[in-house]
Amino acid sequence: MSTDNRTALLNLIATHSFRLGDFTLASGQKSDYYIDCRTTTLHAEGGRLSGLLLYDLIREHFPQAEAVGGLTMGADPLVSNTASASAWHFHQHHHNRPPHDNELVHGFLVRKAEKMHGTGRRLEGFHKIGAHVVIVDDVCTTGGSTITAIESTQESGMNVIGVLCLVDREQGGRANIEAAVPHAPFHALFTANDVRAAHIALKQP
Template identity: 65%
Template structure:
């Protein structure tokens, strides 16, 4: 039986992986690009994203009160995991809900002037998520915002790790908390090539 993680990889490699000549947000050049939002905003891709990350949290025995990340790469991931946790909690009475929060790139200039929208509880254990990790800058930005808000970051998770310098930088920002990726860029490229060969 195909797992949620395997199904998500198949979809990700089919609709989000592109070969070509690309400039990344870091300014680096690459012969491929992974547009995870094509998958995380896809109806089935969103469902699989929520379930795959929820399963990873259970596998690693992580019990966050909430997950969050920097807008906008993290937005659909956060929503899908929160929804998946609510569905799972209906089936398993011992399971807790995992709420969501989004981190703005800058504090809002009006209203309550918040940088974090959604769940907010000082001291709460939280997990920071992102779609792709290259330099780790957006993940680190969200980690720092969560810490400044008084929340406890217990892990970081990304869908795809580009196997660049990002992992070390994120791990340093996590200050001892683990950093996980569902896939490496190599995994996605290999799945894409295998599909093209069929």
């Protein structure tokens, strides 16, 4: 994994996505900081770096993964950029031929509720029974949204082999996720303390 890319992404999150203050989180917990990674993952360079770094983690820990997915909408830019990173990586090494499907990491998204029209599917995008897939999320607090994505993916017949998170708030989410899928290792790119330290070092307001 590129240390330069990791530092650059950390600094973008610290600049665009992190605020100190008094906040009430979606979980109802009080916090002295707020983090909204979408302002980074939807930033052009933040999205590019997120995809590259998550794809690096997949290559390192889950090389058998066929797809990456997560709960809309926090996971949407992560899924798209990671899938694109897999294609960029392929073309850097194979200049003279188009890729086969099994040489890429494709993307899928998990709806928060079943679609009421058309196919009624909960998942959009890649779907193959028995496929090895990785679940991603942007911020992990209690792990609830990640576990929702895991359960829907498993119900669809795919095999969750790993879980990746951009920022772990270290507030119980890792333990909850690991309990939900004990066979699927959890990896976070950063902790909230990493982001806080970078935010203060950059003298952000």
